[in-house]
Amino acid sequence: MNLDLDFSYQSYEKLLKELIVKKYSNPLIGDVLSPKKLLYLRHDVDTDYIGVIPLATIEHSLGMKSTWYFLPDCPVYNICSNKIQLIIRQLADMGHQIGLHIDATQYENLEEMISFIESYYEFLSSFLPISRTLSFHKPADWLLNDVNIPNWVNAYQKEYYSEVIYVSDSNRREFWKEVRLYTAINENKSLTLLTHPLWWKEASLTSEELFEYTCKILGTNVVEAYLKETCKRYS
Ligand SMILES: [Zn+2]
Numbered sequence: 001m002n003l004d005l006d007f008s009y010q011s012y013e014k015l016l017k018e019l020i021v022k023k024y025s026n027p028l029i030g031d032v033l034s035p036k037k038l039l040y041l042r043h044d045v046d047t048d049y050i051g052v053i054p055l056a057t058i059e060h061s062l063g064m065k066s067t068w069y070f071l072p073d074c075p076v077y078n079i080c081s082n083k084i085q086l087i088i089r090q091l092a093d094m095g096h097q098i099g100l101h102i103d104a105t106q107y108e109n110l111e112e113m114i115s116f117i118e119s120y121y122e123f124l125s126s127f128l129p130i131s132r133t134l135s136f137h138k139p140a141d142w143l144l145n146d147v148n149i150p151n152w153v154n155a156y157q158k159e160y161y162s163e164v165i166y167v168s169d170s171n172r173r174e175f176w177k178e179v180r181l182y183t184a185i186n187e188n189k190s191l192t193l194l195t196h197p198l199w200w201k202e203a204s205l206t207s208e209e210l211f212e213y214t215c216k217i218l219g220t221n222v223v224e225a226y227l228k229e230t231c232k233r234y235s
Helices: 009-021 052-061 082-093 110-124 179-186 207-218 220-234
Strands: 039-045 067-070 097-102 133-136 165-168 191-195
Touching: 009 052, 039 052, 052 082, 067 082, 067 133, 082 097, 097 110, 165 179, 179 191, 207 220
Parallel strands: 039 067, 039 191, 067 097, 097 133, 165 191
Antiparallel strands: none
């Protein structure tokens, strides 16, 4: 089997429909279930919040649920702003789960990171429907190793990462051209699918078109500042 996909909403829908046909069950990250042919849908909202509702609506229309991780300290969007609050409430109304996307590079050590996570949760959960689940933004290798964050469900725990087939569109990877997805489907294995709304559009864009679009929608200054900060941190 091979799926002919691109980064369009239509392709995302086609992929989900294929997984429904293959009889995947679709729990949320954190649901306790017997481990059989599960499909965990996960999204990290790194920059582009515009694509969130379109993708979430496709999932909802197919009766599926996913977990959306928002950065509490994002340089591009403000999780406390009215527009992001509205998006988060719409997600919750559709039955999706909302968690925190944590950039561990901001902290000196694990203890400091956990303290910040708790502070963010205490504040944000007082007015937003946020669950005690988190994922890491551009995780260092040690964070992929089943790290236990007390009282939190970590999306990189083995149940959702190393014990399933993990497929992601990180760095705009065209994951449908890789064998992993088909291995999962053909061998009836559980699957975590991580997608970033930034890449997905009404019609699939080239990298140049995507950069232009994102600058236009989110504001050139904001995107430029984000890229500068990201390049500095990883250089
Ligand atoms: Zn991220």
